[in-house]
Amino acid sequence: MPRLRARRAKRWMGVVTDSTGNGARNAGRGQGGPGPRGRLPTPGPRSAAAGWSPEPIHTPFERDGLAVRIAPFAVVAVLAELSLALPPGPASMLDTVLSVVLLAATAGAVFLPWDRLPAWAPVTVPLLYTMSVLPLLLAAGGTASGVGVVLFIPLAWTTLFHRPWESACVVAGILVVLFVTSLLPDEAPADFIIRRLLFWGLLTSMIAVAAHGLRARIRRSQEATARLQGRLRELSILQDRDRIASSLQDNVVQRLFAAGLSLQGIGLLVARPPEVSQRIDAVVHNLDEAIRLLRQSIFGLEHGLPEQGLRRSILDVSNELTPALGLVPEIALEGPIDTDVPPQVAGQLLATLREVLSHSGSAARATRVAVAVVARAGEVSLTVTDNGRRWSARTSADGIRLATLRNRARRLGGTLEVTSGEQGSSSLTWRVPVTTPARHGRPDEPPATREPTAS
Numbered sequence: 389m390p391r392l393r394a395r396r397a398k399r400w401m402g403v404v405t406d407s408t409g410n411g412a413r414n415a416g417r418g419q420g421g422p423g424p425r426g427r428l429p430t431p432g433p434r435s436a437a438a439g440w441s442p443e444p445i446h447t448p449f450e451r452d453g454l455a456v457r458i459a460p461f462a463v464v465a466v467l468a469e470l471s472l473a474l475p476p477g478p479a480s481m482l483d484t485v486l487s488v489v490l491l492a493a494t495a496g497a498v499f500l501p502w503d504r505l506p507a508w509a510p511v512t513v514p515l516l517y518t519m520s521v522l523p524l525l526l527a528a529g530g531t532a533s534g535v536g537v538v539l540f541i542p543l544a545w546t547t548l549f550h551r552p553w554e555s556a557c558v559v560a561g562i563l564v565v566l567f568v569t570s571l572l573p574d575e576a577p578a579d580f581i582i583r584r585l586l587f588w589g590l591l592t593s594m595i596a597v598a599a600h601g602l603r604a605r606i607r608r609s610q611e612a613t614a615r616l617q618g619r620l621r622e623l624s625i626l627q628d629r630d631r632i633a634s635s636l637q638d639n640v641v642q643r644l645f646a647a648g649l650s651l652q653g654i655g656l657l658v659a660r661p662p663e664v665s666q667r668i669d670a671v672v673h674n675l676d677e678a679i680r681l682l683r684q685s686i687f688g689l690e691h692g693l694p695e696q697g698l699r700r701s702i703l704d705v706s707n708e709l710t711p712a713l714g715l716v717p718e719i720a721l722e723g724p725i726d727t728d729v730p731p732q733v734a735g736q737l738l739a740t741l742r743e744v745l746s747h748s749g750s751a752a753r754a755t756r757v758a759v760a761v762v763a764r765a766g767e768v769s770l771t772v773t774d775n776g777r778r779w780s781a782r783t784s785a786d787g788i789r790l791a792t793l794r795n796r797a798r799r800l801g802g803t804l805e806v807t808s809g810e811q812g813s814s815s816l817t818w819r820v821p822v823t824t825p826a827r828h829g830r831p832d833e834p835p836a837t838r839e840p841t842a843s
Contacts, residue, residue: 461541480523518561530572539562614707720760722763729822755775804816
């Protein structure tokens with residue numbers, strides 16, 4: 389399994405798209421690109437918000453979900469072989485045996501170690517089945533047997549799971565089978581052979597072109613959706629920051645400043661013992677400090693999204709693992725995640741998110757994955773919900789280790805819960821308490837302007 393994943397990772401091509409219009413600001417900082425051989429590409433610093441979405445090239449015979457993909461085709465192929473038993477029986481027992489042997493060889497080839505074979509090798513499986521149809525048609529009595537429709541089986545498989553050139557090879561194989569069956573056992577007229585090959589070639593080519601075009605449109609739609617989601621997340625965060633900064637500047641800071649001046653004025657107008665004077669001065673000093681911290685926060689809010697932070701890291705991990713998931717996860721972030729989650733907890737949360745997502749999506753036969761990170765009421769929680777296999781069923785030797793995740797949460801005083809929801813969905817929630825860190829000025833922040841107070 390690790391070798392299969394390594395080979396799958398080699399086949400991704402990362403395309404980092406900066407839709408924020410900040411190309412000049414990002415120049416020289418590394419926009420990401422194809423990573424080292426055998427590794428996923430590394431997205432640039434703003435790739436998560438921009439909707440980084442590599443274009444995958446899937447291996448058709450990956451073990452995950454293989455039985456579900458191949459079952460309909462196998463059923464039709466077996467029924468075609470069983471149809472030879474209908475009266476008056478097969479025309480040739482030798483062709484019947486040869487057809488069964490080739491079909492069995494096709495089924496066995498599906499389970500070859502494709503991660504060790506060349507990239508072109510998977511096309512041999514649909515071609516092998518196409519060749520197995522030749523003795524099947526001869527055993528059924530030739531062109532008038534009614535079994536020729538099974539030639540659409542390898543064509544349908546390649547248009548769904550292979551590359552366009554592989555579908556072209558299968559179309560050529562179908563035409564070869566039709567040409568041979570037109571000559572055996574009795575040679576058909578030349579005009580019949582020409583018309584047959586012409587219209588079969590046109591029909592199969594149209595099906596292949598339409599199917600691959602539809603797949604390309606779906607892929608482009610998914611990439612556009614990922615970019616749009618990233619842009620919407622960024623715009624939502626920027627809008628919230630502008631609103632909060634404006635509210636703090638217009639209301640909170642002014643009221644605190646007015647309260648400090650009023651308190652100082654009262655202290656100057658009335659006689660007071662020394663201990664009362666010290667208390668008033670301490671309150672005024674605390675108000676000044678609160679104003680300074682608020683203005684630092686407003687400065688940070690008004691200067692766009694931070695380049696580094698837990699929110700950004702969560703989006704980066706999500707986009708990095710999107711190719712392995714086989715779908716775009718839904719991300720929901722709530723609360724002061726960047727400010728209230730300490731670095732130690734943030735690191736463990738990201739490690740847990742990476743571990744859980746690595747065993748979700750296509751690895752768990754899930755078609756929907758949702759990630760929610762919430763920071764409030766003195767705790768932070770990570771919830772991953774999908775409609776794949778139960779989490780307890782994913783604890784194989786190379787699968788997710790729930791005990792490790794649970795111990796990771798316990799070391800931080802937290803818990804790990806696994807629950808089942810409606811319609812076959814299941815959720816994994818990793819929750820730990822957090823202590824709001826003190827918000828001191830950062831070295832890269834400009835010094836806050838201190839409001840003048842009366843002495």
